[in-house]
Structures are given as structure tokens and as C-alpha cells.
Amino acid sequence: MSRQANRAGDPRKVNGELFTLTYGALVAQLIKDYENDEQVNKQLDKMGYNMGVRLIEDFLARANMGRCNDFRETADVIAKVAFKMYLGLTPVVSNWSAAGDEFSLLLESNPLTEFVELPSGHNNLNYSNLMCGVLRGALEMVQMDVDVRFVQDTLKGDNITEIRLKFNKRLEDAVPVGED
Amino acid sequence: MTIFTFYLFDRNGTCLYYAEWNRKKQLTMSKDEEFKLMYGMLFSIKSFASRLSPTDMKEGFLNFTTSKYKLHFFETPSGLKLILNTDLSVGNMKDVLQQIFSSIYVEYVVKNPLCQLDQPITSELFKYKLDEYVKSLSAFQTSKTAS
Numbered sequence: 001m002s003r004q005a006n007r008a009g010d011p012r013k014v015n016g017e018l019f020t021l022t023y024g025a026l027v028a029q030l031i032k033d034y035e036n037d038e039q040v041n042k043q044l045d046k047m048g049y050n051m052g053v054r055l056i057e058d059f060l061a062r063a064n065m066g067r068c069n070d071f072r073e074t075a076d077v078i079a080k081v082a083f084k085m086y087l088g089l090t091p092v093v094s095n096w097s098a099a100g101d102e103f104s105l106l107l108e109s110n111p112l113t114e115f116v117e118l119p120s121g122h123n124n125l126n127y128s129n130l131m132c133g134v135l136r137g138a139l140e141m142v143q144m145d146v147d148v149r150f151v152q153d154t155l156k157g158d159n160i161t162e163i164r165l166k167f168n169k170r171l172e173d174a175v176p177v178g179e180d
Numbered sequence: 181m182t183i184f185t186f187y188l189f190d191r192n193g194t195c196l197y198y199a200e201w202n203r204k205k206q207l208t209m210s211k212d213e214e215f216k217l218m219y220g221m222l223f224s225i226k227s228f229a230s231r232l233s234p235t236d237m238k239e240g241f242l243n244f245t246t247s248k249y250k251l252h253f254f255e256t257p258s259g260l261k262l263i264l265n266t267d268l269s270v271g272n273m274k275d276v277l278q279q280i281f282s283s284i285y286v287e288y289v290v291k292n293p294l295c296q297l298d299q300p301i302t303s304e305l306f307k308y309k310l311d312e313y314v315k316s317l318s319a320f321q322t323s324k325t326a327s
Contacts, residue, residue, distance in 0.1 A: 053297065057290040060256050061282030067257045141191075141258045173191065173259065175223070 020114045037124035048133020056138040107161040126150045143171040184265040191259030193219045197301045270319045
């Protein structure tokens with residue numbers, strides 16, 4: 001089908017620097033528009049969520065993968081397949097909680113923040129908060145209610161970027177409306 | 181061999197798309213009612229099949245056959261349901277449904293920002309591509325095998 005035809009030149013790939021700079025421009029514009037870091041975080045999360053909801057279908061189509069058996073498998077798939085596919089890096093999965101419902105993704109490098117320095121006065125800004133939204137939206141579409149947040153960020157002087165995912169509950173299929 | 185109808189349901193049970201080819205007999209009930217019945221039936225048969233299964237199963241219900249037609253069912257992990265009704269001589273259509281999902285639905289609906297994912301699909305391009313794909317299938321060829 002046309003899918004294969006497209007792959008030859010692969011129009012889905014863009015220059016990494018262009019991507020980074022475009023994202024930077026987006027965040028800068030949001031900061032101008034909202035002037036409040038909390039609001040910017042919220043907007044980024046919302047934008048990410050809307051992306052994730054669609055991205056998951058593309059992911060399922062490309063990875064051609066069945067349902068995961070448990071949250072650990074999900075974590076592996078996110079780190080080794082999804083991050084690799086869309087950002088070209090493989091974060092480390094670690095810091096599992098005892099109950100196995102919470103883990104962290106550790107990113108050594110983050111393509112979104114490559115040329116970025118946070119100016120002072122933006123201590124509350126989660127620059128890459130879009131990623132949290134994407135993860136939340138995508139997982140929600142495969143019946144998982146998950147909280148995603150940044151714990152550490154190299155932009156704020158931490159050694160590593162850490163995204164924490166917490167599994168809340170499984171969402172059930174919609175029950176059809178009663179026959180009338 | 182031939183293909184009769186195609187249904188696409190989202191995770192909430194909304195019928196996103198319906199298409200028919202060679203469907204000779206029209207039903208007396210409205211289309212909306214038919215969609216509702218279809219979704220309700222699939223929902224029940226799915227939970228029935230998984231309850232009856234001796235082991236945990238990943239993909240339960242695949243198809244069923246009556247004396248007149250065969251219903252093929254495919255569900256993505258995101259809860260999208262694709263249904264194809266064919267005649268009895270058609271084999272496994274799972275790959276076909278998977279293909280419709282990954283190279284038609286994802287390409288022309290998910291990647292089209294104008295398409296709302298929870299509303300019935302109105303995209304002409306999707307309609308055209310689906311029709312073209314289904315008609316190109318070997319399972320679709322009617323005239324040659326019709327006796």
C-alpha cells in the first residue's frame with residue numbers, strides 16, 4: 001500500500017535540530033501567552049495528551065503488538081519500543097515501587113532540551129511536560145489510567161531527567177446502552 | 181467468494197463507519213438500530229468467550245459462522261473494533277482487518293487532524309481507499325466464482 005511507498009523517502013523523519021528548535025519556539029510562545037509556569041505546564045500536558053491519543057494508534061499500527069500482560073511489560077515496551085521509535089533513545093526503567101505500580105524512566109539525554117537553558121524565574125516550568133501528556137494520553141487509550149510527572153530534570157541542575165509513572169486503575173470497556 | 185459488509189466501532193460503541201458491497205437483502209430496522217445490536221452482540225460474545233475460556237486469553241473471539249455468512253472480528257488494544265462480513269468460503273481475515281487498521285484507518289483518519297476520532301468518519305479519502313482495498317482482495321471476486 002501507499003505506506004511502503006512513503007517509506008522510501010520517509011517523509012515522517014525531520015531534522016532533529018529543527019524538531020528541537022520548533023519545540024523551543026512552542027514553549028517560548030506559551031510562556032509569552034500565559035506568563036505563569038503552572039499554566040504553561042498545564043497547556044503542554046493538554047497538548048501532549050491530544051497527541052498521545054492519536055499517537056497510540058500509529059504506534060499500534062507500526063509495532064503490531066498485542067496487549068501487555070502486566071505493567072512491567074508496559075514499562076519495557078514504552079522504554080524500548082516507543083521511545084526508540086519516536087525519539088530515538090532508550091530510557092532506563094528503574095525505581096519500581098514495592099507494589100509494582102510505579103516506576104521511573106531515566107533519560108540520560110533529552111532531545112527536546114538540547115539547546116535549552118532555563119532563564120531564572122522559571123523554576124516551576126517543566127519544559128518537557130509535553131512528554132507526560134503524550135504518555136498519559138496514549139496509555140489511557142489502552143485502558144490504563146496513569147499519572148505521569150517529572151521528578152528530576154537536567155534543566156534544573158539534576159544529573160538526570162526522571163519521569164515518574166504511577167498506575168491508577170484499569171479502565172473498562174464501555175458497556176453498551178440498554179436495549180429499549 | 182464475496183464480502184458483504186464492513187463495520188468500524190470505536191471504544192465507546194459509536195459506529196464510526198459502515199460500508200456494504202453485495203448486500204442484497206435490506207433489513208427492516210434502521211441502520212442505527214443495527215449498529216447498536218451489532219455492538220451489543222459483540223460485547224456480549226466477547227465477554228462470554230473470555231469467561232468460558234479455560235486459560236487467560238489475549239485475543240478471544242475471532243469469527244463466527246452461520247449457514248449463510250461468516251463474521252470476522254478484530255479488535256486493537258486501543259479498543260477499536262473492525263468487523264467484516266463475508267460468505268462462507270473466505271478464510272482467515274485477521275490480516276486483512278489489521279491491514280485496514282494500520283494502513284487505512286491510521287493513515288487517513290488518525291493522521292488527519294480534521295477527523296474527530298469519536299465521530300463517524302466522513303472523509304472521502306478514507307472511504308475511497310477502503311473501497312479500493314476491499315475490492316482488490318481475492319476474497320472479493322464474485323463474478324468469477326459465482327456459479
